[in-house]
Structure formats: structure tokens, C-alpha cells
Amino acid sequence: MSIISEKISQTDQLASLFEQSREKLNQGSSPILNRMREVSFKRFAQAGIPDFKNEDYKYTNLKPAFEKSYRQELLRESGLINLNEVFKCNIPQLDTHLVFLVNGWFYSGNNPGAELPNGVVLGGLEQIANDKPELLQNYLNRQAGLSNDPFVALNTAFVKDGFFLFVPKGVVIEKPIQIINLLSSDENLMATQRNLVIAEAASQVKLLICDHTLTSASFLFNTVSEFFVGEDALVDVYTIQNHHNQSTSINSAFYKQERNSNLVTGTVSLHGGLIRNNLKVTFNGEHAEANVNGISFTDKKQHVDNFTVIEHSSPNCLSNQVYKNILDDESTGAFAGRIHVARDAQQTVAFQRNNNVLLSDKAKMQTKPQLIIDADDVKCSHGATVGQIDEEALFFLRARGIGENDARMMLMNAFAHEVILKISIEPLRERIDELIEKRLNGEISRCHDCNYQCNC
Amino acid sequence: MLSIKNLRASVEGKEILKGINLEIKAGEVHAIMGPNGSGKSTLANILAGKSDYEVLEGEVTFLGQNLLELSPEIRSRSGLFLSFQYPVEIPGVPMVNFLKASVNEHRKFKGLDPLTAGEFLKLMRAKKDMLHLDTELTNRSVNEGFSGGEKKKNEIFQMAMLEPKLAILDETDSGLDIDALRVVAEGVNALKTTENATIVVTHYQRLLDYIVPDFVHVLYKGRIVKSGGKELAFELEEKGYDWIKNGEN
Ligand SMILES: Nc1ncnc2c1ncn2[C@@H]1O[C@H](COP(=O)(O)OP(=O)(O)OP(=O)(O)O)[C@@H](O)[C@H]1O
Ligand SMILES: [Mg+2]
Numbered sequence: 001m002s003i004i005s006e007k008i009s010q011t012d013q014l015a016s017l018f019e020q021s022r023e024k025l026n027q028g029s030s031p032i033l034n035r036m037r038e039v040s041f042k043r044f045a046q047a048g049i050p051d052f053k054n055e056d057y058k059y060t061n062l063k064p065a066f067e068k069s070y071r072q073e074l075l076r077e078s079g080l081i082n083l084n085e086v087f088k089c090n091i092p093q094l095d096t097h098l099v100f101l102v103n104g105w106f107y108s109g110n111n112p113g114a115e116l117p118n119g120v121v122l123g124g125l126e127q128i129a130n131d132k133p134e135l136l137q138n139y140l141n142r143q144a145g146l147s148n149d150p151f152v153a154l155n156t157a158f159v160k161d162g163f164f165l166f167v168p169k170g171v172v173i174e175k176p177i178q179i180i181n182l183l184s185s186d187e188n189l190m191a192t193q194r195n196l197v198i199a200e201a202a203s204q205v206k207l208l209i210c211d212h213t214l215t216s217a218s219f220l221f222n223t224v225s226e227f228f229v230g231e232d233a234l235v236d237v238y239t240i241q242n243h244h245n246q247s248t249s250i251n252s253a254f255y256k257q258e259r260n261s262n263l264v265t266g267t268v269s270l271h272g273g274l275i276r277n278n279l280k281v282t283f284n285g286e287h288a289e290a291n292v293n294g295i296s297f298t299d300k301k302q303h304v305d306n307f308t309v310i311e312h313s314s315p316n317c318l319s320n321q322v323y324k325n326i327l328d329d330e331s332t333g334a335f336a337g338r339i340h341v342a343r344d345a346q347q348t349v350a351f352q353r354n355n356n357v358l359l360s361d362k363a364k365m366q367t368k369p370q371l372i373i374d375a376d377d378v379k380c381s382h383g384a385t386v387g388q389i390d391e392e393a394l395f396f397l398r399a400r401g402i403g404e405n406d407a408r409m410m411l412m413n414a415f416a417h418e419v420i421l422k423i424s425i426e427p428l429r430e431r432i433d434e435l436i437e438k439r440l441n442g443e444i445s446r447c448h449d450c451n452y453q454c455n456c
Numbered sequence: 457m458l459s460i461k462n463l464r465a466s467v468e469g470k471e472i473l474k475g476i477n478l479e480i481k482a483g484e485v486h487a488i489m490g491p492n493g494s495g496k497s498t499l500a501n502i503l504a505g506k507s508d509y510e511v512l513e514g515e516v517t518f519l520g521q522n523l524l525e526l527s528p529e530i531r532s533r534s535g536l537f538l539s540f541q542y543p544v545e546i547p548g549v550p551m552v553n554f555l556k557a558s559v560n561e562h563r564k565f566k567g568l569d570p571l572t573a574g575e576f577l578k579l580m581r582a583k584k585d586m587l588h589l590d591t592e593l594t595n596r597s598v599n600e601g602f603s604g605g606e607k608k609k610n611e612i613f614q615m616a617m618l619e620p621k622l623a624i625l626d627e628t629d630s631g632l633d634i635d636a637l638r639v640v641a642e643g644v645n646a647l648k649t650t651e652n653a654t655i656v657v658t659h660y661q662r663l664l665d666y667i668v669p670d671f672v673h674v675l676y677k678g679r680i681v682k683s684g685g686k687e688l689a690f691e692l693e694e695k696g697y698d699w700i701k702n703g704e705n
Binding site for chain 2: 390392393395396397398399400401402403404406407410411413414415417418
């Protein structure tokens with residue numbers, strides 16, 4: 001009884017917000033965004049906030065996060081954030097094309113255009129949708145719109161801004177594009193961000209996405225990103241999530257890959273109260289390859305859930321997933337990886353592995369592989385381990401004079417290293433190694449505790 | 457240097473060491489022999505500080521300190537070295553990182569500055585040459601994919617890097633080919649001074665041809681049941697352990 005009334009009240013609250021905000025939502029937004037709202041909100045309202053009865057959300061309860069009240073920035077606010085100050089924090093200082101988003105809004109001070117190759121478009125979704133809707137119209141919501149996920153529908157209903165990237169045919173962007181997503185608010189804030197990336201045939205681009213919270217308010221961050229990876233295109237997407245403990249982050253990423261394309265993703269969940277990452281890859285042409293990786297570090301009561309779906313819709317494609325979690329204290333984690341090999345997707349190669357280390361008795365990890373194979377000539381494997389730190393190895397290192405903490409650190413770094421090695425941007429790899437070391441030393445959480453003064 | 461008095465220890469409720477007494481002085485080499493399961497590795501592991509064992513009784517003094525109170529890392533830094541019977545593989549921890557951390561911890565303990573990258577590589581090269589260690593091995597993760605013999609050689613290489621005061625070699629000879637055995641033994645001998653001591657745990661007299669012991673002890677069912685000079689090893693090689701077992705009955 002109470003569960004039902006809760007569901008109604010949370011969804012109802014959002015419904016009345018949606019009703020009241022219709023004008024603001026539509027204001028300044030392109031019709032191609034606005035026309036998706038009603039139907040999407042209906043889809044969300046029908047499903048409601050999922051609970052454990054929803055198989056896809058069995059291990060992640062988002063209800064408490066939605067019970068808090070939040071304000072939303074439905075119109076662009078001119079915040080007074082000194083982004084250069086922010087930049088000194090743990091963000092890797094790499095040589096990149098850099099843009100900022102604040103609370104889901106593409107920062108007006110961004111100016112990445114000058115250095116980018118001809119024809120590349122990098123900008124805010126709001127603006128591009130207004131100025132060049134023809135760039136978006138064949139792509140926007142073409143993947144996300146097929147999803148049953150209520151948060152994806154919610155995102156589409158409330159969409160205002162996000163980043164947009166278009167890489168024309170054959171164009172190679174040498175330097176990584178770095179997107180820094182900042183959350184900053186004095187009051188609790190729900191932020192919606194919608195991203196769209198189109199990498200045309202034979203193009204090459206590497207994206208580095210960094211998520212940060214800047215103030216101690218509670219955040220509910222709901223992002224949806226759609227990636228279209230053209231024939232022969234090479235796309236790398238690395239995400240570093242670094243939010244404080246009062247934040248909830250729901251990220252849904254969709255990748256559609258054409259023939260011969262190659263995708264590498266790496267999701268590094270360094271810190272965050274609750275993180276849910278939905279990731280879906282769909283092979284829409286033969287001989288495409290996706291390397292999908294993730295590593296998370298949790299402590300206290302944090303929770304990280306990676307939910308992946310690889311749709312082998314075309315023959316001769318390869319997918320390889322490696323997800324790892326290091327869990328301390330009472331933190332919890334989940335990994336659910338679904339691989340679906342369609343009936344005619346012969347010669348599919350699909351690997352999946354999930355390895356987890358529990359550093360305390362109270363930490364818990366749920367892992368659930370799911371292989372649905374409708375073709376007969378395929379090579380698929382999956383494996384999962386949940387274990388403690390290798391005591392034999394720990395003793396060996398200590399018996400050589402290495403202190404217990406350092407020895408543990410070495411072993412955890414070693415465990416994480418396999419995932420880090422998949423990152424193709426070398427300086428980034430080193431930075432991430434450093435960040436992980438900081439994280440494991442507890443320095444990053446200290447940084448959060450000090451309310452992001454960022455000079456620590 | 458090392459003094460063990462009436463050491464009794466158990467693992468999972470089962471008493472393995474039933475009162476060990478052993479005195480080792482600087483400059484000495486002691487061999488410990490004994491049938492499988494008699495407690496040789498248990499003794500070695502307890503000395504190195506492995507926590508799986510419960511010490512029921514007894515005292516161990518190492519260089520004037522109560523050894524049993526020290527953490528494994530402090531024991532190591534104080535100069536105790538265990539060459540493991542079964543060295544563990546640690547994928548993802550590069551040999552070089554591990555060794556550097558190890559060497560520099562030892563230096564820090566002695567109040568010395570850490571080695572520079574150059575100094576460290578030079579030291580490593582010298583010790584590798586001494587033991588004819590394949591250069592490629594130090595480019596890998598600790599023991600990862602090493603052959604049985606390579607792992608043992610790697611243990612002695614670490615010993616050479618750390619130059620311990622007391623080295624406990626737990627069946628370092630098993631798994632080594634004849635040439636490697638000679639090289640390893642020569643390495644151990646080269647490190648020998650009047651200041652340090654070695655405990656050699658072995659099943660074979662062969663190793664003792666190279667590393668000549670001052671004393672040979674026979675450990676049987678958790679007790680040292682016989683001690684003697686190096687000739688005891690020959691006797692064991694010839695007659696096996698039965699005469700000792702029987703003698704005990
Ligand atoms: N962690 C453990 N758990 C249970 N039993 C153990 C453990 N460690 C040692 N033992 C037991 O203690 C006894 C002594 O083992 P130990 O390894 O010390 O023998 P050893 O003399 O080194 O033999 P070997 O010559 O075969 O190496 C054996 O019976 C062994 O099974
Ligand atoms: Mg043994």
C-alpha cells in the first residue's frame with residue numbers, strides 16, 4: 001500500500017512539475033526538442049520510478065533519491081562560477097579541446113571552435129538544435145527513443161541542453177575533446193543533460209568526459225548520451241565520475257556502430273553517492289568492434305551499478321567487456337551485462353568479464369551476466385569473480401619490507417590496471433593512475449568532505 | 457642472531473610445531489631437513505610473520521628483538537629474508553616497481569635516502585648478472601608466468617638486492633636445473649659474510665655440496681629430533697629418515 005502511494009506521489013510530483021513548467025521547458029528550445037516532451041513524459045509516468053520489481057533495477061533503488069526535493073534549472077542561469085578555479089581540482093590537465101557544462105547547460109564561455117578541424121561542430125545542444133536542426137534530425141532520440149528506461153524518458157521530457165559533437169566524414173581530431181560536467185548549486189538540484197555525438201564514416205575522435213560536483217547540495221543528475229559511430233570510424237569515450245556522496249547520477253549512453261567501426265569506452269567511477277550507468281551498444285554493420293570497460297571504487301555507503309547491453313544485431317562483430325569494482329566499507333555494487341546475439345549474427349565474438357574485490361565484510365557486490373544467443377556459430381564467454389584481496393600476495397609484499405598499506409595499494413592498483421591499460425590516451429592513463437592512487441589513499445573523499453575547496 | 461626457544465605453534469587447531477629450539481649465530485649456515493609435512497615451512501613462515509599460525513608457546517629473539525611482536529615488514533627491514541617454497545604470482549605488479557619499493561623501504565629503515573632511478577637500475581643489473589637472471593623477467597609482473605625454476609631464482613635475486621642478515625631458503629633448490637642450482641648456490645655463497653647467517657631448508661644433500669652447512673637439523677613431527685654436522689646430511693641421503701623415526705619411537 002505504502003509502496004504504491006509513494007510511487008504515485010513521486011511520479012505525481014514530477015508530473016505536476018512537468019505541467020507547471022511546460023512553458024519554461026519549451027521556451028528557447030528548438031521544436032525538435034519540444035516535440036518529444038509530451039510522449040516521453042507519458043512513457044515515464046506510465047513506468048514510474050522503478051523499484052526492485054523491475055528486473056533492470058533490481059540492485060539499485062532510486063526511490064530515496066527521488067524523495068528529496070530539488071529545484072531544476074529550466075532556463076539558463078548565469079552562474080558566477082570561476083571555471084578556472086574549478087579546473088585546478090582533480091581534473092587531469094591534458095592538452096585537449098576543452099568545454100564546460102554547468103548543471104547540464106553548455107557554458108557560454110566555451111570557445112573550442114577555433115582549433116578544431118574544418119567542419120567539426122562542437123557546441124550546446126540547445127543552440128545547435130535551434131541553428132542547425134538538420135544536423136540533428138536524423139539522429140536525435142533514434143536510439144534513446146527505443147529504450148524502455150524510465151529515466152531516459154524523463155530526460156527526453158525535460159531536455160534543455162547538453163553537448164553536441166559532429167565529426168564529418170574522414171575527419172580525424174587528434175587532440176581529445178574534454179567535456180567537463182559540473183554540478184553547482186546552493187540548493188538541491190536536479191539536472192538533466194542530453195548529449196549527441198555523430199562521428200561520420202572514417203572519422204576519428206576521442207572524448208574525455210569528467211563529472212564533478214562543486215557544492216555540497218544534493219544532486220540528481222540524469223544524463224542521456226547518444227553516439228553514432230559511422231563506418232570505419234574510431235571512437236573512444238572515457239568517462240571519469242567524481243561526485244560527492246550526496247549525489248545521484250544516472251547516465252544512459254547509447255552507441256550505434258556501423259560496419260568496421262571501432263569503439264572503446266572506459267567508465268571510471270571514482271566517487272559518487274549513487275551511480276547508475278546504463279550502456280548499450282548496437283552493432284548495425286559487420287566487422288565492428290566494441291571494447292567496453294569500467295572500473296569503480298566505492299566506500300562508505302556508496303553504490304555503483306553498471307548495466308550493459310550489447311546487441312549483436314550484425315554478424316562478424318566483436319565485443320569485449322571488462323568491468324571491475326573495488327568495494328570498501330558498507331558500499332555496494334552491481335554489474336549486469338546482457339549480450340544478445342541475434343539470429344543471423346553468425347561469427348559473433350562476445351566476451352564479458354566482471355571481477356570484484358571486497359575490502360570489507362560489509363561490502364556487497366551483485367553480478368549478473370545474461371547471454372541470449374540466437375545464432376549457432378558464435379564465440380561467447382562470461383565470467384565473474386568476487387573475492388578479497390589476495391592474502392598470499394599481501395604477505396609476500398610485506399615479507400619484502402613493503403608496509404601493509406602500500407602493499408594493499410599496490411595490489412589494488414594492479415587489479416585496476418587491466419582496465420586502465422585499455423585507455424588509449426597515454427597521458428590520460430597516467431593521470432587516471434594518479435587519481436586512482438589518490439582515491440585509494442582516501443584523498444579524493446577528503447577533498448569532497450572539505451566541500452570542494454579543491455586546493456587540498 | 458636468532459634464538460628460538462620451545463616454540464610451539466598450531467594451524468587451524470592442529471599443533472604443527474611442538475617445541476622447537478634453535479640457536480643461530482652470525483656467520484653460520486644451518487640446514488633443516490625432514491620428511492614432508494614435518495613443519496619446516498611452518499617454521500619458516502612463522503619466522504617471517506605469516507599470520508595463519510597461532511603461536512602457543514615459546515620465544516623467538518632476532519638481533520635482540522622479540523621477533524614475534526614485529527610485523528612482517530619490520531622483520532624484513534630488520535634483515536630477515538624468507539625465500540618462499542612457493543613464490544606467489546602477482547599479476548599487475550611490475551617486478552621493477554615492487555623491487556624498488558622493497559629496496560627503498562629497507563633503505564628508509566636504515567636512515568638512507570632512496571636510490572635514484574639510475575642507481576636502482578645499476579644495482580639491479582649487477583645482481584641480475586650475478587645470478588644469470590634473464591633480463592626479460594624483470595620487465596614482467598612479479599613471478600607472472602615464471603617457470604618453477606625462474607621463480608626460485610627470482611627469490612634469490614631479491615635476496616641479493618636486499619642483502620639480509622638472516623636468509624631462510626625454503627626448498628630453493630627444488631625446481632632448479634643443475635646449472636641454475638650451481639648459480640644460485642654461488643650467489644648465496646657470494647652474499648655470505650661473517651655478519652650474516654643462512655637457514656637452508658632442503659630435501660637434498662646435493663645443495664649442501666654447494667652451500668656447506670655448519671649444522672644440519674632434522675625436523676620430524678614438529679620437533680628437531682637430531683642435529684649434527686654436515687655429515688648428517690650424507691647419512692640421511694643414504695639411509696632416509698626411517699632410522700631417525702624408529703630411533704624416536
Ligand atoms: N594453512 C594451513 N592449514 C592447514 N594445515 C596446514 C597449513 N599450513 C601447514 N599445514 C600443515 O602443517 C603440516 C606441516 O606443513 P609444512 O608446510 O610446514 O611442512 P614441510 O615440512 O614444509 O613439508 P614439505 O617438505 O612438504 O614442504 C602439514 O601437515 C600441513 O598440511
Ligand atoms: Mg615446506
